[in-house]
Amino acid sequence: MVNFIPMGEKMTKNKKLLLIDGNSVSFRAFFAMHNVLDKFVSGDGIHTNALYAFNNMLDIILKDEDPTHALVAFDAGKTTFRTEMFSDYKGTRAKTPPELMEQLPLIQEMLNLRGIKTYQLKNYEADDIIGTMSRKGQSEGMDVTIITGDRDLTQLTTDKVTVRVNVKGVTETEAYTPEHVKEKLGITPEQIIDMKGLMGDTSDHYPGVEKVGEKTAIKLLNEYGSMEGLYEHVDEMRKSKLKEHLINDKDQALLSKKLATINCDAPVELKLGELEYRGDNQEQLIKFYQRMDFKSFLEKMDVDTEEVKEEMADIKFSELNSDAVDKIVNVDKPQTVIVESFGENYHISPIIGLAIESDKEYYSTTDISILENDKLKAWLADDSKEKYVFDNKKTVALLNRYGCEFAGVSFDMLLVSYLLDTNDNKTDIGLVAQNYGHNLPNEEEFYGKGVKKAVPDDDQVLMNFICQKAHIINVLHDTMMAELKKNDQDSLYDEIELPLSNVLASMEIKGVKVDASRLKEMQNDFAGRLSDIEKQIYEEAGEEFNINSPKQLGVILFEKLKLPVIKKTKTGYSTAVDVLEKLKSKSPVVQKILDYRQISKINSTYAVGLQKFIQPDNRIHTIYQQTLTQTGRLSSIEPNLQNIPIRIDEGRQIRKAFVPQSEDWEMFSADYSQVELRVLAHISGDENMQEAFKEDYDIHAHTAMRIFGLDSTDEVTPDMRRKAKATNFGIVYGISDYGLSQNIGITRKEAAQFIDSYFEQYPGVKKYMDDIVKFARENGYVETIMHRRRYLPDIHSKNFNIRNFAQRTAMNTPIQGSAADIIKVAMINMQKKLKEENLKTNLLLQVHDEMIFEAPKSEIPILEKLVPSVMDSAVKLDVPLKVGSAHGYSWYEAK
DNA sequence: TAGTTCACG
């Protein structure tokens, strides 16, 4: 088929108008990068985070949209025609943070340098300017795209006008066409103002009709078409609360609709011709970027400024040979060491290159035999020779495999970066560098990914790369350490994370002995039982299917066997445990499926799964991720040794395969009892909870007694204790009545009463919960007893769910995180003690609130005293810490 | 690669 396109139309590109809501995008840009606020400061001390994010977004949008015309509209001031109509309009809106205020003029300046017109109009909001210009553009036959962070602007969408709303920060947008509005809300763009009028707007602070939210408003509009239509027929509605509210709040609703309506006839004195997009003013823009310290944007412009050159240029380095070693060992300043490996798991992957920066000289080699040089070996192991690295734990583990000890690290850029901000993924030095505005390829960019992943053929390229890594560590050292100090996190780093990285390295290197033959036996046993159950399930289902597929299982249970659907997931029927538990009584096949699932999980993940990780030394060497969790806990991978089954005996048998190194040794474990609740008692200062721990009461029974209003714990039934225990857990997680009701199978109302009486009994806890959320709102982060930080930008979210989640996180993180701090201190002290006392015992594993050791039998009596005393004295809280311990022939027995 | 499920604290 041939498309005939008239010549004229083919030749002229359709004109495209880009309209940006300057205020709302700036706001979003600011909060999207709120966690790096202090990292983005220009030479003259002005914050630049919003500027940076705005510009990033601009790059993407300009590329995407390729506009011929562009305009960024700003609000002119607080008073507008809307505040005249309704004095409280935007009444409770928090005032713009000063750190953003100072950036707004710069944003306008930058936009102009980028060839984009900016405009504001007295008495009107940016929305109105955009509305007006979008109609002008449309009537001239232009395609119009609007960029905003405010969903209300979707009322402007038409066939020619697309509204792109920022989601998650500013670099991603969701595009609204009339069809998409319809799909998403079930109403037309024109009806959005009616909807807003009916439901009101909390953030702009205008009221709607009482008890009418989005859902109700949409339902009403689908029935009556518009607010006016609705009020014409309101008398015909049958008597209901809704009808009453509609009638009572009619005036408010009509006013709110007016407030929500964007004025598309504002007296904007702009001609479309003036909006022509001219592109960057190169010369001025470079100066501007330099003033703002925007290195990455400068690099994008292909500009050879001196500063950039220094950073991007190939680094001059010489061969790391014995001559170089002679120089290195005699330097007294800190020196930077890079040990480069290739492969996922550093316990098995080879070292492929080394680099050392020494007094501004760079030395590098891919010839690993230099590690046999005795002088270098001694220098690496010398604690008094100060070193900088990225990932101390990995470096220690790698060098250990090549027969070298490694000590003396004072700066681990990975750890510092994690302490400064847990939010982004910081396991890659390139990404950290990029975060600080420096240009260093990350691992994926350098080595490639998937099938293309490979070490470069040219050794020079590799050596240059690792020298650049060393260079960036030096460049960022001062800034990052200063920031650490400013956050009052230097002792968290010096006394906890850095020493801990050495403890973890030795735990990983030691590994834990696992009896492969035992796992093999279990695997065989499970395989037999699985095929039995499988047969029975097929029989009862009347056909064969994949039991592991939730999809196929759903069809069998809910369509073939017609069992009631309890819960749905995004993709279909839920077949999770809590659902199956409820269906158990309806069909005998359900219990069999539960059994199958359980055994199949234990078999595939543990019995079979763990065998793959047993190394030739008969041991499993996990990797502890020290810089991953948002709370400060560790995590364990390849394999995860922090989730070995224990709750059900079937799975618990797996622990019998975890054994000590030789016959006259045992496994020894020690765990904290209720650390998190004790931490809560401490940081909340709640007297009732503190008393319970000081007196060493059964905390859950004691809670039950209090919330059920009993006189003594003797009256507490097991069921009451169970409920109280769940409530205590709920409190730690940042409780909601719904969550608690689901967990202990009571109604939401009852759960709410539980929580009320809990807070009455523990008023200090209530106060803590309120205060910590307030703290998070004011400071943008929360912290643990050791000043570990977690930034919570979502605490300002307009979205109810996202904001609530951030609030629960604010409550939970100081608790979970402080508990993590405590055991970390205990681990460091423990390792030190074992050495001081000349014990052979090895610390092998950590599982959040417990430590697992292997020890000669003769040392067990010593450990039984020593370990609990080290653990309970790790930190001094207002309540005592309690520690339990056990030992036996395997991890199973050490319970 | 996303979604579901389930193992642990």
Added chain:
DNA sequence: ACGTACGTGAACTAC
């Protein structure tokens, strides 16, 4: 009116 417990990792299926 909204739709929920906090923090993880791994196996498996299905797109």
